[in-house]
Structures are given as C-alpha cells and as structure tokens.
Amino acid sequence: MAASILARLEPASGGGNVANASAAWYPVHDGRLRWWNGILWTDHFHEPAANLPPAGWYADTRPD
Template structure:
C-alpha cells in the first residue's frame, strides 16, 4: 500500500482503517448512524390524543377554553388563601378586606396551551 493516497481502506481486520500514505494509523472509520423517526400519525389519531390530554386536564379542574385542530387552551383561576385572608381582616380591623375584595374581583388565571405534533405527542406550553 505504499503507493496509495491517504484515506480509509480495508486492512482485512474489520472496519476500514486510515492509511496516512506511509503506514496504518489507529483511526477507524465510524459506521454510518442510521436514525429512524417514528412514523407520523393521522390527523384523527392526533385529535384523539389531544382530546385525551384535554380530558385529563379537565378532570383536574381546568376549564377548556378553546380546542381547534392540533391545539387546545385550558385555564383555571388561582385559588385565594381564604383562611389567612380572613385572619388578616380580623387582625387589621377590616383594612385587609379592601385587598380581599380586589383579589376576589381580579382573580389571576393560569393558562396552558396544549399542542399535538405530527407524531401524536402532546406538548404543553
């Protein structure tokens, strides 16, 4: 092999080995990695997966706000700590009641967007 250009060649011992133009080196050619993606699922299956995910969120007390195609939006109002708010209203002689009324009228919401990808996996944003 003294006339061969540098490159990977079969030395008869298994994977192709690097010939540097003068001698064999300890470098071997890495086999090609074949990656296979899971098969995509039909739109009917994606919608079924999304409906199942929405049903699971609804079972936990979330309200379904929007479902269309591959996306759904669920939300819930945050709970107020009524016990501690009541204690603070009593301790402050009613001054804390202003804050309690404000919070009751302007309750914060948690919103979750659910998406289903081409492989049927449901993702949360």
C-alpha cells in the first residue's frame, strides 16, 4: 500500500526523489501531462495536441 501512495506522490520522471523534483509538467500514463508544483500534484492537466499540420505558409489549393 505504501508503494501505491508513493507512486501517486512522485513525478512520473522515473521515480526520482520527491524532494528534488522540480515544478514542471510530467507525463501521465494516459498521454496527458500533469503539473507537479514542486510539493504535490495539482489538478492541472495538459491535453496532447491534435494532429494538426505544422504552422507555416501553405499554397492556396482552392479550385478555380
């Protein structure tokens, strides 16, 4: 049981020491990112980007 509690507390960066874990976005098993504020997990999630074409200029391909 203690291992499951620690797994929820430690960032998903390989199980490093919680005291040394920087505040940052860390990957979650479902593909999203979750914010670790340096002390505990928050309820802030970042959804993966949709499959969009890269930003930039595209030729106008509308029919004449």
